[in-house]
Amino acid sequence: MRYSLSLFIYRITLILLFPLILLVFIIRSHNHTAYRQRVSERLGFVSKLFKQNGVIVHAASVGEVIAITPFIKQLLRDHPNIPLTITTFTPTGSAQVIKTFNDQVQHCYLPLDIWPCTWLFLKALKPKALVLMETELWPNLIAHCQQKHIKLQLINGRLSDKSMASYQKLSWLIKPCLQRFDAILTQSEENYQNFIALGADPQNCQISGNLKFDLQINPDVASKQQVLEQCITEQRQIWLVASTHPGDEQLTLDCFTTLRKEHPTLLLILVPRHPERFESIFQLCQQHQFHTVKRSEHNSVTIQDDIWLIDTLGELLPACALADIVTMGGSFSTIGGHNPLEPALFKKAVIVGHDMANFKEVLNQLQQQHGIVQLNTRPSNSADEITSALSNKVNQLLVDRSARNKLGENAYKVVKANQGASEKSVIALVQLIDNQ
Structure with a gap:
């Protein structure tokens, strides 16, 4: 019940803040016009041409796209029949996806973590799994996935001692979020222990190493x-x-x-x-x-x-x-x-x-x-x-x-x-x- 209440408060808060969030995008678009483009994707609408029943992989910006590229390429190579959608949050991340993968993947922005937006997004794609990386935690989207029996994986998990203090202040929101994941793969032993200390299920956690080492001169x-x-x-x-x-x-x-x-x-x-x-x-x-x-x-x-x-x-x-x-x-x-x-x-x-x-x-x-x-x-x-x-x-x-x-x-x-x-x-x- 406490977890349901925390999620409810989070959802209501973001709905109330929605006008302010849009204002932030408008301000950012003053210097970067791409922030005012493809707004429909921010609201959860995706192309009707996108294939369903695949995997969504989220990489927020350029650095994350570069880090996750070897993972994506191996997934494409070993499992070419799985429809793959890569989402980003920044225009530069979007440009990097297009530049790297072109038409090998489906691509759009990740919607705002607001209930109607994530509902529309998941309804359109009907994914089998959602993959997030490092410390990208979107409580509403994650809760939606669990409700729809969509598998949740966190890869390259990173949670430093410095970040722990901040996350512990939000443990009422972060702990249930982590416990919804089916698998959490961390960069190191320190990160592994920190995720467990913050509330992740030890049975679903493992140390996999750091994706950033998997760079290749392709x-x-x-x-x-x-x-x-x-x-x-x-x-x-x-x-x-x-x-x-x-x-x-x-x-x-x-x-x-x-x-x-x-x-x-x-x-x-x-x-x-x-x-x-x-x-x-x-x-x-x-x-x-x-x-x-x-x-x-x-x-x-x-x-x-x-x-x-x-x-x-x-x-x-x-x-x-x-x-x-x-x-x-x-x-x-x-x-x-x-x-x-x-x-x-x-x-x-x-x-x-x-x-x-x-x-x-x-x-x-x-x-x-x-x-x-x-x-x-x-x-x-x-x-x-x-x-x-x-x-x-x-x-x-x-x-x-x-x-x-x-x-x-x-x-x-x-x-x-x-x-x-x-x-x-x-x-x-x-x-x-x-x-x-």
């Missing part, structure tokens, strides 16, 4: 790598700064100014996280008097060019192959960092900042094998101190090729040693469907 990535390589006309050392957030670009440009004094031909490749910021970052580079080339304009990068701005989607992974050193954005503030395994796949030396909370286990594994450099800075450090620390470390690695290569080789070994989570997740999903 033909599409290799082809894009060749295209990018041909754009650079001269042999140069390259520093790539990936998945940047506000503040990361200023830090990068300050470091680049210092580095160019010792390395005048150094090329900076800048890959922002969010497309709506592409133009403002281009203007920032221009303000620093750096000659900047946009990838979207398909121009060659000559020796006169200082910065190559990757203002396109789906090219971060192949761009990593070009770099001598890669620095991960989102790790110098409170974002929690981004996936260092992407450059590790290409045996690149990787530098991160103090905040890698989203990749704690990955960071630990890389550090244990001396496959990554984490700067010894703190949030309390001044911008000048962080700039000095980053520029000094990049400079050291630019000078010392042996150290760069050793870091990259060690990181690559960690990647290869931890692969296999996708296969385990696919096997567990098929077992759920077969046992219906």
